Amino acid sequence: MEVREKKGYYHLCTDGTRISSIFKEDSDFIAGANRVAICKHITGVSVVSFTLMDNHIHCVLHGSLEQCRWFVLKYVQLTSMYNQYEYSVSKSLRQLKSRIIPILDESVLRKTISYIHRNPIKGGFRFLPSEYMWSSSYLMYKCRSTVGNQVSRTIKSLTFRERRSLLRTHFSLPGDWIVDQCGLIDYRCYVEYPFVERLFRSPAGYIYFLSQKNEGEIDKALGQSQNVFLGDKELRCVVSRLIREKYNVDGIIYLNVPQRLELARILKYEYFSTPKQIARLLNINVDMLKDFI
Numbered sequence: 164m165e166v167r168e169k170k171g172y173y174h175l176c177t178d179g180t181r182i183s184s185i186f187k188e189d190s191d192f193i194a195g196a197n198r199v200a201i202c203k204h205i206t207g208v209s210v211v212s213f214t215l216m217d218n219h220i221h222c223v224l225h226g227s228l229e230q231c232r233w234f235v236l237k238y239v240q241l242t243s244m245y246n247q248y249e250y251s252v253s254k255s256l257r258q259l260k261s262r263i264i265p266i267l268d269e270s271v272l273r274k275t276i277s278y279i280h281r282n283p284i285k286g287g288f289r290f291l292p293s294e295y296m297w298s299s300s301y302l303m304y305k306c307r308s309t310v311g312n313q314v315s316r317t318i319k320s321l322t323f324r325e326r327r328s329l330l331r332t333h334f335s336l337p338g339d340w341i342v343d344q345c346g347l348i349d350y351r352c353y354v355e356y357p358f359v360e361r362l363f364r365s366p367a368g369y370i371y372f373l374s375q376k377n378e379g380e381i382d383k384a385l386g387q388s389q390n391v392f393l394g395d396k397e398l399r400c401v402v403s404r405l406i407r408e409k410y411n412v413d414g415i416i417y418l419n420v421p422q423r424l425e426l427a428r429i430l431k432y433e434y435f436s437t438p439k440q441i442a443r444l445l446n447i448n449v450d451m452l453k454d455f456i
Contacts, residue, residue, distance in 0.1 A: 172211065172223060172266040173231045174275050174381075177239075179219030183440070184394050185242060186217050191249070192297045193347045194331060195220070198241050200353045201334055206234045211355050212276045214298035216286055218394030221279040223266070225355070235261045245331075273362060277372035278381045287400030292373065302356040304366040315343045395444065398436060402444055405429065415445060423447055424455050 186192045195215050199222065203210045208226035224231050239261070266272050280292045280300035292300040318326065319338030329346035330336070341349040363369040406412055410422060418426070423445045430436040442449035
């Protein structure tokens with residue numbers, strides 16, 4: 164008799180502390196989101212939720228532990244191949260470590276999904292999670308006529324050349340999946356968002372969980388304490404906001420050295436940025452920065 168491994172819910176997270184960015188342009192995010200769909204199709208897991216940040220990803224998957232491990236390995240492998248082809252970068256992705264955390268009950272599942280959907284806000288995104296394109300939060304409790312209203316086609320309607328050009332994969336994908344004009348596979352084709360909406364029961368329930376700050380609890384489970392490291396793109400959004408709020412100017416060029424050093428301390432102690440990253444973003448000599456902070 165065949166023995167099947169028990170399925171469960173798992174929180175998958177790659178480590179953003181060892182790499183400055185995985186996704187640089189919108190085209191990278193499109194390819195990155197499509198890899199979630201491709202890896203779901205290859206491994207047979209269910210994708211409950213996901214969010215792509217510029218230097219790490221979060222997913223909630225449903226499947227066996229072996230399937231989820233396979234998903235991670237395949238995602239990292241395909242990402243490495245993509246970045247090597249696009250940017251001649253592969254070595255940095257060897258440091259792309261990941262964690263898979265079992266989710267043991269419904270309450271933790273809700274908290275984990277809301278944590279994932281809130282991640283862009285923690286990274287400096289200044290709008291609601293439902294407006295962040297590179298997350299399944301984009302689907303949550305929306306009027307369906309407002310989702311996926313771009314010109315789109317089914318995969319089976321594409322020629323072989325169009326599939327390779329738009330989807331950039333040799334894997335055979337379901338013909339009824341929908342692709343927009345930019346090559347993005349419609350999230351509704353592979354994300355279990357109706358289940359997630361039922362899990363939160365109503366928009367009010369979803370908003371309630373989004374408003375609960377449970378980063379410490381989730382980060383502890385991920386073994387990250389409370390230190391969430393932001394990539395350059397995300398931290399640049401934070402810097403722009405801080406400059407406007409603290410100094411009422413629109414750019415780093417308008418700050419003098421003492422103001423930049425004051426900002427550097429905030430980035431180090433509140434956002435856990437490294438001296439090298441701060442020096443890049445604030446245009447400060449890294450040696451002077453190390454002496455100051």
